[in-house]
Amino acid sequence: MPKFRILFFSFLAFSSILTGCGNPQPKEPIVVPDRPTVADQPTAIPSFSGSRAFADLERQVSFGSRNPGSAGHAQCLNYLASELRSLADTVWTQDFVSIGYGHETLRLTNIVASFRPEEKGRILLCAHWDTRPRADNDPTSANQSKPIPGANDGASGVAVLLEIARLMHSTPPRVGVDLVLFDGEDYGYEGDTPRYLLGSRYFAANTKFQQSPRFAILLDMVGDANLEILKEQHSVRYAGDIVNIIWSTAKQLGYYQFVDAAGESITDDHLPLNEAGIKTVDLIDFDYPDHTNRYWHTLDDVPAHCSSESLEAVGAVLTHLLYTQKP
Numbered sequence: 001m002p003k004f005r006i007l008f009f010s011f012l013a014f015s016s017i018l019t020g021c022g023n024p025q026p027k028e029p030i031v032v033p034d035r036p037t038v039a040d041q042p043t044a045i046p047s048f049s050g051s052r053a054f055a056d057l058e059r060q061v062s063f064g065s066r067n068p069g070s071a072g073h074a075q076c077l078n079y080l081a082s083e084l085r086s087l088a089d090t091v092w093t094q095d096f097v098s099i100g101y102g103h104e105t106l107r108l109t110n111i112v113a114s115f116r117p118e119e120k121g122r123i124l125l126c127a128h129w130d131t132r133p134r135a136d137n138d139p140t141s142a143n144q145s146k147p148i149p150g151a152n153d154g155a156s157g158v159a160v161l162l163e164i165a166r167l168m169h170s171t172p173p174r175v176g177v178d179l180v181l182f183d184g185e186d187y188g189y190e191g192d193t194p195r196y197l198l199g200s201r202y203f204a205a206n207t208k209f210q211q212s213p214r215f216a217i218l219l220d221m222v223g224d225a226n227l228e229i230l231k232e233q234h235s236v237r238y239a240g241d242i243v244n245i246i247w248s249t250a251k252q253l254g255y256y257q258f259v260d261a262a263g264e265s266i267t268d269d270h271l272p273l274n275e276a277g278i279k280t281v282d283l284i285d286f287d288y289p290d291h292t293n294r295y296w297h298t299l300d301d302v303p304a305h306c307s308s309e310s311l312e313a314v315g316a317v318l319t320h321l322l323y324t325q326k327p
Contacts, residue, residue, distance in 0.1 A: 050312025065147030088113035119176030124216035127157030128185035156223030200269035223306035230263030239279035
């Protein structure tokens, strides 16, 4: 994942426009009438299991690196599609091709799973499932050409969504929910922005919704054992009202991992969605594990540096948010 610490103002040339979406303009945070509260719980809220989510994280890493074209990529694709088909009402894939470095042909696949597809009120949850083909930030130069394990940067967000899918399978929420797992997010060399976010760009340009989502939430690098999620600034700009709901919910539930402070502006999969008119929040802890020691884009991005408690904090907040949404 690029996660550049810069403002990102490029506009994508979409081949098709999402139904009901226009060109977004920066807005001040607004008040959402259906804001959920702990005191007003219209339906039973199932319990999110951090331990089950962590097992999903470990399972993905067990396939090896999941960079496009690798054996682990093919095996993990089959695993994720199979798991979601056993849980969701409908599952479909977006297969597409992108040309990489040295004229490499990248065969990529986004996975989309829908719950309660008949419902007009819908929420979109996202994560990327691919891993970076090179550990270019590894302190050992001999490792920098090797693909990363991607326990946090890749597997963590997907693990949270798989556990939420299990909860929705057994206890459907009152609104419709779509899960999308993006491919090709982390392919490019640092600074080569057009080679990043391949799956989310394709999804934003080629997906037509019968009903545009109310909002979307992207999960990325949410498994850090020292988790601290600040308010990512593109999210505040495009979806400040949803940021406020998420952090308020976390505070009410007592999850200190959501820090009420401004973070940085990160280049991530939420940008193509926001630019297509779907207001999207990026939940991300870019300092992994902290600003003095970095496992990001190194061979140290392994399950031992992640925790079930972190996954549970994020999953519990999202579960509460979903199950308190009104139709």
